[in-house]
Amino acid sequence: MRDVVTVFxxxxxxxQGRMGEDGPVALVTLPCPALHVHAPAEAVSxxxxxxxxxxxxxxxxxGIAPDFPNASRNFAPGLGAGASTATLVALARAAGFRGDAETLAAACLAIEGATDPLMYPQPDRLLWASREARVLRHLPxxxxxxxxxxxxGPPQRTDPSDGGFHDISDLxxxxxxxxxxLTRRAALASASARRCSARRGPACPTPDLAREFGALGWLRAHTGSARGLIFAPGTVPSRAADALAEAGLTGILSFRAGEA
Incomplete structure (x- = not known):
């Protein structure tokens, strides 16, 4: 019996944006332990x-046998949450792949065309070129x-040929x-989110909610529907989750992130 592999x-x-006007599309991801893929699983998602x-x-x-088990996930594709990459990584590891993250990333890229760094143990410490599956820099x-x-809003799958992002090299x-x-990083995340929304849309109530509840900042999926408020640990107001739902956001969740 195979051990169950979990990939967040x-x-x-x-x-997320371009590194210079003509540079690669790059990102700093936000791992989320509330969203996961399991393989093997009793039923296919x-x-x-x-x-x-x-x-x-x-x-x-x-270089492995195509003996892939079923996989299940607790989130849909198109949310800006890495469903396709997490699924490929979980399936590969459940089928016996024990190689390095670079090899796995290159294989995911060949299948997806754009991939998230979820095969790495600390993906939020990487400046990641998603259309090239390579680490540009290591980050604090x-x-x-x-x-x-x-x-x-509706799900939006990533188009690997879409390079319509602002330059974020200054951020x-x-x-x-x-x-x-954290205060400065939340401001940088908010700046990246604002640039994305101004160029790509859609408008959303997240910036207003951040101001209403005193969040340090807000963030978004630059392709996809995820939207979030950034707080210092233990400072989320008790009514904030209900307010997000009242504003029209769905699938409300909370999780800890960062070095801890």
Whole structure:
């Protein structure tokens, strides 16, 4: 009997955009322990994300037998939460892949066209080129924080050919400063989210909710529907979750993030 592999998804990004006007699309992901994929599982998540052809190719790229178990996930694709990457990573490891993260990332990229760094043990410490499956830089860990969020609008799957993002090299330069505290990082995340919303939409109530409840900042999936408020640990107001639901966000959740 195989051991169950669990791979966590993410909840949007701290930062995402281009590194320079003509540079690669890069991101700093936000791992989310509330969202996960299990393999093997008793039942397949619906709808299945990958067919037999994709899985045979994955096995060939990784040098393993195409003996993939069922996988289940507790979140849908298109939310900006890494459903496809987390599923591929869970399936590969459950089928016996024991190689390095770089090899697994390259295989995921070949199947998806754009991939999240969920195969790495500390993905939020990477500046990640998602269309190239490579680490651009290693970053200081985000400070401990609490995220309260939900999902706004319809699911939106990532288009690997979509490069329509603002330059965030100025934000990354500040993020790299090891003295950058949670207040500053929340402001940087908010700036990245605002740039994305201004260019790509859709408008959402998250910035207003952040101001109403005294959050340090807000963040979003730059492709997808995840939206979240950033708080210092233990400071989430008791009524905030209900207010997000009243504002139209769905799937309300909270989780701890950062170095802790």
């Amino acid at each position: 998804g993410h909840f949007g990004e701290w930062l 619906e709808p299945p994300l990958f067919g037999a052809t994709d899985l045979r190719r994955l096995a060939q790229l990784l 860990p985000p400070p401990p924080c609490e995220i309260l969020g939900g999902f706004w 990354v330069a500040q993020w790299e400063d090891p003295t950058c505290d």
